[in-house]
Amino acid sequence: MDIAGVFLGGFAAGMVLFIVSVGLSVTMGLMGFVNLAHGGFAMLGGYTMVLAMKHAGLGFVAALALAFVAVALLAGLLERTLYARLYRAGELDQVLFTIGLVFVMIAAITLGVGPETQTIRLPDWMRGETDLGFVRYRTYSLVVIATGVALALALWLGFERTRFGARIRAAVDNRRMAASLGVDVGRLFTVTFAIGSGLAAVGGGLGAEILGLDPNYPLRYLAYFLIVVAVGGLGRVTGVFFAALLIGVLDFVLKIHFPKGGTMFIYALTLVLLLARPQGLFGRKGA
Amino acid sequence: MMRGAAAAAEAFARRHRLRWWEALPWIAALAAFFVFPTYLSFGTQLLVTVLFALSLDLVLGYAGIVTLGHAAFFGAGAYTVGMLAAHAGWNEPLSGLAAAAAVAATIGFLSGLVLLRTHGLTLLMLTLCTMALLEQAANMGAAWTGGFDGIPGLKFQKILGLFEFDVLYFRTQYLYALAVLFACFVLVRTLVYSSFGQSLTGVRENVLRMHAVGAPVRTRLVVAYTISAALAGVAGGLFAQATGFVNLAVLGLDRSAGVMIMLILGGYGRLYGAFVGAVAFLLLEHVLAKAYPTAWQLGVGVLLVLVALYARNGILGLAEPLARRFAARRGGV
Amino acid sequence: MSGAIPILETRGLCKAFGALEVAREIDFRLERGARHALIGPNGAGKTTFVNLLTGVLAPSRGQVLLEGEDVTHLPQAKRVKRGIARTFQISQLFRGLTVLENVAIAVAERMGAGGAMLKPAGAHREVLDETIRLVEMLKLGDDAGRRIGELPYGRQRLVEIAIALGLAPRVLLLDEPAAGIPSAESHIILDAIASLPAEIAILIIEHDMDVVFRFAKRITVMVSGAVFAEGTPAEIAANRDVRAVYLGSALDG
Ligand SMILES: Nc1ncnc2c1ncn2[C@@H]1O[C@H](COP(=O)(O)OP(=O)(O)O)[C@@H](O)[C@H]1O
Numbered sequence: 017m018d019i020a021g022v023f024l025g026g027f028a029a030g031m032v033l034f035i036v037s038v039g040l041s042v043t044m045g046l047m048g049f050v051n052l053a054h055g056g057f058a059m060l061g062g063y064t065m066v067l068a069m070k071h072a073g074l075g076f077v078a079a080l081a082l083a084f085v086a087v088a089l090l091a092g093l094l095e096r097t098l099y100a101r102l103y104r105a106g107e108l109d110q111v112l113f114t115i116g117l118v119f120v121m122i123a124a125i126t127l128g129v130g131p132e133t134q135t136i137r138l139p140d141w142m143r144g145e146t147d148l149g150f151v152r153y154r155t156y157s158l159v160v161i162a163t164g165v166a167l168a169l170a171l172w173l174g175f176e177r178t179r180f181g182a183r184i185r186a187a188v189d190n191r192r193m194a195a196s197l198g199v200d201v202g203r204l205f206t207v208t209f210a211i212g213s214g215l216a217a218v219g220g221g222l223g224a225e226i227l228g229l230d231p232n233y234p235l236r237y238l239a240y241f242l243i244v245v246a247v248g249g250l251g252r253v254t255g256v257f258f259a260a261l262l263i264g265v266l267d268f269v270l271k272i273h274f275p276k277g278g279t280m281f282i283y284a285l286t287l288v289l290l291l292a293r294p295q296g297l298f299g300r301k302g303a
Numbered sequence: 304m305m306r307g308a309a310a311a312a313e314a315f316a317r318r319h320r321l322r323w324w325e326a327l328p329w330i331a332a333l334a335a336f337f338v339f340p341t342y343l344s345f346g347t348q349l350l351v352t353v354l355f356a357l358s359l360d361l362v363l364g365y366a367g368i369v370t371l372g373h374a375a376f377f378g379a380g381a382y383t384v385g386m387l388a389a390h391a392g393w394n395e396p397l398s399g400l401a402a403a404a405a406v407a408a409t410i411g412f413l414s415g416l417v418l419l420r421t422h423g424l425t426l427l428m429l430t431l432c433t434m435a436l437l438e439q440a441a442n443m444g445a446a447w448t449g450g451f452d453g454i455p456g457l458k459f460q461k462i463l464g465l466f467e468f469d470v471l472y473f474r475t476q477y478l479y480a481l482a483v484l485f486a487c488f489v490l491v492r493t494l495v496y497s498s499f500g501q502s503l504t505g506v507r508e509n510v511l512r513m514h515a516v517g518a519p520v521r522t523r524l525v526v527a528y529t530i531s532a533a534l535a536g537v538a539g540g541l542f543a544q545a546t547g548f549v550n551l552a553v554l555g556l557d558r559s560a561g562v563m564i565m566l567i568l569g570g571y572g573r574l575y576g577a578f579v580g581a582v583a584f585l586l587l588e589h590v591l592a593k594a595y596p597t598a599w600q601l602g603v604g605v606l607l608v609l610v611a612l613y614a615r616n617g618i619l620g621l622a623e624p625l626a627r628r629f630a631a632r633r634g635g636v
Numbered sequence: 637m638s639g640a641i642p643i644l645e646t647r648g649l650c651k652a653f654g655a656l657e658v659a660r661e662i663d664f665r666l667e668r669g670a671r672h673a674l675i676g677p678n679g680a681g682k683t684t685f686v687n688l689l690t691g692v693l694a695p696s697r698g699q700v701l702l703e704g705e706d707v708t709h710l711p712q713a714k715r716v717k718r719g720i721a722r723t724f725q726i727s728q729l730f731r732g733l734t735v736l737e738n739v740a741i742a743v744a745e746r747m748g749a750g751g752a753m754l755k756p757a758g759a760h761r762e763v764l765d766e767t768i769r770l771v772e773m774l775k776l777g778d779d780a781g782r783r784i785g786e787l788p789y790g791r792q793r794l795v796e797i798a799i800a801l802g803l804a805p806r807v808l809l810l811d812e813p814a815a816g817i818p819s820a821e822s823h824i825i826l827d828a829i830a831s832l833p834a835e836i837a838i839l840i841i842e843h844d845m846d847v848v849f850r851f852a853k854r855i856t857v858m859v860s861g862a863v864f865a866e867g868t869p870a871e872i873a874a875n876r877d878v879r880a881v882y883l884g885s886a887l888d889g
């Protein structure tokens with residue numbers, strides 16, 4: 017494959033990682049909650065699409081929107097009822113709780129839908145190739161890239177330019193200070209968590225063509241999502257964007273050239289990086 | 304008032320003494336040998352898992368290090384024994400376990416030295432990455448490790464030159480594993496009740512305060528991590544010897560998370576939580592998981608959520624108030 | 637002021653958190669056996685100063701000297717070994733452990749027994765005896781076997797002090813030892829402090845002016861990270877600037 021093609025392939029994979037992981041970064045940075053169940057929300061998004069398209073006859077885009085809304089609502093509900101009780105608990109309790117939640121999600125999907133791999137039928141307009149002038153490439157990948165970049169821009173603007181974003185930034189930097197300035201931290205948490213999980217659902221559905229979709233999804237990609245967040249820095253949208261891009265492209269290139277050792281290189285790189293910069297490549301010190 | 308402190312000190316000075324019920328697990332294990340002669344293969348797995356959970360208890364339960372990568376050491380021990388036997392003809396069991404302990408301890412020491420500078424999410428990630436790295440290495444170095452298929456058909460010499468491995472009924476393996484578990488347990492128990500163990504508990508409870516009393520916190524943690532790694536390595540080595548094979552399943556997130564779940568269900572930081580948790584979990588799994596694997600996973604998931612929300616001290620934690628009431632009625636302390 | 641080398645001294649100590657300067661050119665002397673109070677409004681940088689003295693934080697400039705020897709770059713643990721102990725404004729205790737165990741951990745570390753692996757913790761007789769002595773000295777005997785989490789906060793504050801004393805300090809830094817407890821109970825803490833061995837040099841951070849003037853032989857006033865005034869209680873009470881800026885109503889009223 018030519019360089020542009022490899023880059024675009026990696027870019028698309030990176031954008032899927034970004035869309036799924038960005039919510040995890042914000043919630044972990046904001047709430048200090050080790051949420052190993054995040055990938056579960058991505059999976060639920062994918063399955064919502066599968067079911068909505070198969071049984072309700074929804075189109076791809078409508079099903080994607082539905083996945084966002086449904087998963088965001090579910091996540092908001094879970095945050096209010098269960099997650100919120102464990103904010104003050106230690107990491108261990110959070111790890112246990114979220115592993116338990118992942119198991120429940122996996123089992124529920126296996127029982128309800130079945131253990132087999134699902135495919136989400138792409139609409140016809142995404143299936144061909146598009147000529148970009150310098151290269152022809154799969155339209156689907158280009159859509160993923162465009163969505164990722166657009167979301168990154170929107171999130172960045174939302175973070176930097178809106179009051180809601182300013183509140184989140186304040187709460188990430190100093191939760192107590194934000195509370196004392198009159199920010200309703202509890203509500204902020206719920207809304208952020210819901211949106212972050214909804215985005216994960218979008219990533220799970222839109223990216224199913226790249227990451228696949230089966231009940232084991234949340235555990236298979238757990239390390240990847242966590243790595244993206246750890247490398248990008250907690251609560252840093254731009255950090256997660258570049259980290260996801262970096263890892264997506266690296267993984268894509270390495271899998272082509274060293275089908276077996278590629279993943280190992282990424283783990284090693286992460287290890288070295290986190291030892292040198294525990295706050296991640298783009299995180300602020302002490303954050 | 305004078306009596307208060309002295310009495311508390313007396314209780315403190317006596318707390319490491321053996322209690323009668325501490326004999327129960329060992330009696331039960333020996334009884335099982337005679338009562339269930341056809342289940343000793345499963346029994347051996349149980350003992351190995353108890354040892355693995357016990358090693359985790361030292362770092363997680365006592366020192367409060369939350370790790371998702373403990374299977375790295377189990378795997379290191381298993382592959383050490385497997386590769387030595389397959390490629391170097393080193394198949395004397397006891398020295399094999401010693402080698403497993405040494406390799407796992409070395410990995411634990413070196414990784415602990417750098418990893419334990421961090422904490423929280425970063426530490427969690429780093430333990431996960433270290434293990435994933437080993438897993439990938441085992442997958443890649445197929446010439447040595449057998450790659451995905453692993454190394455089957457390992458053969459070992461007689462234990463102490465006397466007891467032949469029993470491929471059919473696992474009698475020798477069971478007693479061998481029991482003896483190794485007992486030796487390791489004595490070590491862990493000694494450590495836990497020592498000043499060293501007390502200082503690990505201090506780190507878990509309040510690391511800031513531990514620094515403020517002048518304790519060399521990181522050194523203590525690295526030492527604990529290394530010892531724990533060695534014990535997990537022994538468990539892994541034992542697994543390879545007892546079953547006669549090694550494959551990628553000895554390392555990985557499944558095994559790490561699994562042992563953590565067992566320990567927590569049993570009750571961590573309690574020495575016997577490893578026994579209760581591993582036995583309860585594996586017995587239930589043995590009975591239920593084969594018939595209803597998905598329902599089993601659902602059940603474990605729900606159980607974990609409930610434990611995290613309501614019963615952080617596990618089965619033993621639930622039993623302790625009852626035991627205390629019982630002791631109070633009998634006029635004990 | 638004597639010409640002898642003070643037990644603890646800082647020279648030009650500076651510390652900033654980002655743009656916020658919380659220690660500015662602090663020159664400070666704590667004499668042997670001192671009873672010294674550090675006062676100043678909330679956010680003045682008093683706790684930060686204690687953190688700089690104990691090595692929790694590294695200064696951006698300046699020196700910390702213990703008996704004339706530069707300890708600026710010594711880690712916290714080494715400074716503790718040389719006799720600097722502190723208590724925390726917000727209790728930092730081992731909540732799941734008993735009072736006795738809390739103190740025993742500190743004593744064991746000081747006596748070099750903290751890393752012993754084979755002997756049971758309770759078999760270090762010298763550690764246990766010293767622990768009992770301290771627990772009784774602070775009148776915590778009745779609670780010795782209870783867990784910290786079960787104790788009222790006032791008792792917890794006493795455990796803070798017992799732990800610090802377990803380190804056999806030559807310098808004791810008390811960061812608002814009576815903070816967070818009802819004033820009706822605070823005399824228990826302050827009595828305990830008043831009866832500490834005379835040879836320990838004590839620096840106390842305290843907001844209650846009655847306590848400060850009763851206890852301290854010397855007072856340092858800190859405002860916005862800098863030493864604003866220093867002197868005997870009489871000098872401080874008479875200092876117009878201090879009265880104007882800080883004490884004001886506390887003395888007049
Ligand atoms: N770790 C820190 N990072 C940033 N600012 C800090 C930190 N610790 C203290 N501060 C700030 O430094 C100032 C002094 O705090 P402190 O020393 O606790 O004051 P005091 O003990 O006199 O009340 C305060 O404005 C506080 O918010």
Ligand SMILES: [Mg+2]
Nearest residue numbers: 682683684725
């Ligand atoms: Mg303060």
